[in-house]
Amino acid sequence: MNKNKNISMAVIRRLPKYYRYLEGLLRNHIERISSKELSEKIGFTASQIRQDLNCFGDFGQQGYGYKVKDLFYEITNILGLNKTHNIIIVGAGNLGRALVSYVYSSKLGFEICGIFDNNIYKVGVLINDIEIQYIDELPKFAKENSIDIATICTTATNAQSVCDIIISNGIKCIWNFTPVDLKYDSNVICEHVHLIDSLMTLSYLTNK
Secondary structure, eight states, X not given: OOSOTTSOHHHHHHHHHHHHHHHHHHHTTOOEEOHHHHHHHHSSOHHHHHHHHHTTOOOOBTTTBEEHHHHHHHHHHHTTTTSOEEEEEEOOSHHHHHHHHHHXXXXXXXXXXXXXXXXXXXXXXXXXXXXXXXXXXXXXXXHHSOOOEEEEOSOHHHHHHHHHHHHHTTOOXXXXXXXXXXXXXXXXXXXEOOHHHHHHHHHHHHOO
């Protein structure tokens, strides 16, 4: 998250889309693009694009547009994708395993450095060459390693207790895939991904 508290979450949540489209433009060897042309591709208005980007600096030139390579570089830095983020996953079920592969294949600088579970029969099993550890090993692992993000893929019943363990060991950024609205202090950042909510939204939209 950008440290400027005056930038709205709505703007911040649009940044990954800018990143994806600019990356596509680079792959197609497009050197510059106007806000109007970008608007036609990305779906935001040209005015919205200019307002969003102006939150972080003056990247374009009137009558010329944006240099795609330079703007992509700036968005990469703003999103913090110019450095490695170490991630642990708690919950080595189907979703946890899928996330390990997904994060690994994204090649965006996110690195899975540890996987934990409370099922002793899963301990020692390898996922993408990473050995699953028992949840009790998490405090020691956190002390010995620099962890940026903890991902929770446990059952709903265990989600809050796992959240408490994560926070008590100095990890302040959580990626929550459980259907639980976790309780945490204001100094903790939590991104909730409620997959079933998305399905229910689709159900509503297709319910005629």
